[in-house]
Amino acid sequence: MEPPIEPDESDCCNSGCNPCILDVYEEQLRKYKQRTSSLITKNNCISLTSYAIFKLINIEKHWKQTFLFTFEYCGPQKGEPKVDASLLYKPGQHFLMKGKTYDEEFTRAYTPIPIENQSDLQFTTLIKLYEYGVMSRYLKKISIGRETLWRGPYGDFTINYDIQHMLLIAQGTGLAPLYSIAYDIVNNDECCTFLKLFFCCKDSNSIYLREQLYKLSTYWNFSYEVFLSESQGISPKYNEIIHPKKLRCDEIETYLKDKHKSVNILICGSENFMEDIKKHVLRSSVAEEDVFTF
Numbered sequence: 430m431e432p433p434i435e436p437d438e439s440d441c442c443n444s445g446c447n448p449c450i451l452d453v454y455e456e457q458l459r460k461y462k463q464r465t466s467s468l469i470t471k472n473n474c475i476s477l478t479s480y481a482i483f484k485l486i487n488i489e490k491h492w493k494q495t496f497l498f499t500f501e502y503c504g505p506q507k508g509e510p511k512v513d514a515s516l517l518y519k520p521g522q523h524f525l526m527k528g529k530t531y532d533e534e535f536t537r538a539y540t541p542i543p544i545e546n547q548s549d550l551q552f553t554t555l556i557k558l559y560e561y562g563v564m565s566r567y568l569k570k571i572s573i574g575r576e577t578l579w580r581g582p583y584g585d586f587t588i589n590y591d592i593q594h595m596l597l598i599a600q601g602t603g604l605a606p607l608y609s610i611a612y613d614i615v616n617n618d619e620c621c622t623f624l625k626l627f628f629c630c631k632d633s634n635s636i637y638l639r640e641q642l643y644k645l646s647t648y649w650n651f652s653y654e655v656f657l658s659e660s661q662g663i664s665p666k667y668n669e670i671i672h673p674k675k676l677r678c679d680e681i682e683t684y685l686k687d688k689h690k691s692v693n694i695l696i697c698g699s700e701n702f703m704e705d706i707k708k709h710v711l712r713s714s715v716a717e718e719d720v721f722t723f
């Protein structure tokens with residue numbers, strides 16, 4: 430978030446406008462300070478350079494092998510100073526979790542997603558477990574109350590709150606950072622960005638965060654469409670737009686028509702998916718610096 434630019438005394442026309450340009454500046458400065466001060470003065474309970482302990486406090490089955498795992502900060506450890514801490518990160522950033530078995534240690538990235546009314550010492554991640562995955566096997570075995578190790582936040586994407594349009598293209602659990610970004614924008618009264626999400630998944634049962642996406646779509650500036658790679662058994666809920674086909678370049682081009690200079694495009698999924706979609710997007714004369722992959 431950029432600080433507001435201070436107007437010159439001569440920018441005021443002295444005609445008694447309400448609000449005056451100088452008042453508008455003061456108000457913007459107050460909001461800017463309010464937003465940034467919480468990040469500056471509070472201590473972050475998660476660190477970039479050392480692991481902090483978070484206890485697993487809840488596991489909720491989301492769909493088949495996909496679960497919502499919730500963790501809570503355990504507080505400072507022996508010898509560490511007691512400070513007023515919160516869990517601070519930017520939407521779209523991820524944390525690293527360290528897993529351990531008796532003979533090996535391993536680290537994987539997971540993305541916290543916003544949960545309404547959650548304590549600022551907790552976070553939730555949407556995690557898909559793979560049969561032969563090292564961390565997946567570790568996560569399958571851990572139970573509520575288990576202490577786990579995390580560090581972060583990582584990821585350098587910063588939301589441009591002044592952009593007119595944002596196209597979010599997600600595949601599978603790649604939805605997590607893009608959902609987090611969309612949630613932040615719709616809840617920011619000062620941001621007028623129009624958001625469109627194209628979510629790609631296997632079938633209508635694997636539409637992750639379905640209730641949450643529907644809730645976002647009740648905001649004036651968010652809408653989404655789902656693309657299914659397996660078209661059998663479509664069961665739309667609410668007013669969902671579900672396409673029984675994979676996302677193709679025509680849908681992307683249609684959306685981008687007339688928006689080339691006022692759009693950011695965010696893509697998150699497997700390496701192949703991001704590479705493929707980015708190629709399509711760049712063919713539609715969008716500038717490379719307006720395209721972000723996670």
Ligand SMILES: Cc1cc2nc3c(=O)[nH]c(=O)nc-3n(C[C@H](O)[C@H](O)[C@H](O)COP(=O)(O)OP(=O)(O)OC[C@H]3O[C@@H](n4cnc5c(N)ncnc54)[C@H](O)[C@@H]3O)c2cc1C
Pocket residue numbers: 523537538539540541554555556557558559560561562563564565566602605699723
């Ligand atoms: C920045 C970042 C953020 C991420 N955020 C999330 C998140 O929020 N939620 C989440 O679930 N994951 C996320 N991931 C992926 C996560 O870090 C792990 O890669 C994933 O959980 C698999 O780890 P694993 O140790 O179980 O599997 P590994 O031991 O690394 O892989 C073993 C086998 O598991 C299978 N496998 C692993 N990953 C995939 C895959 N993506 N697709 C298909 N098969 C696979 C393959 O068979 C693979 O050979 C993120 C990754 C990055 C880089």
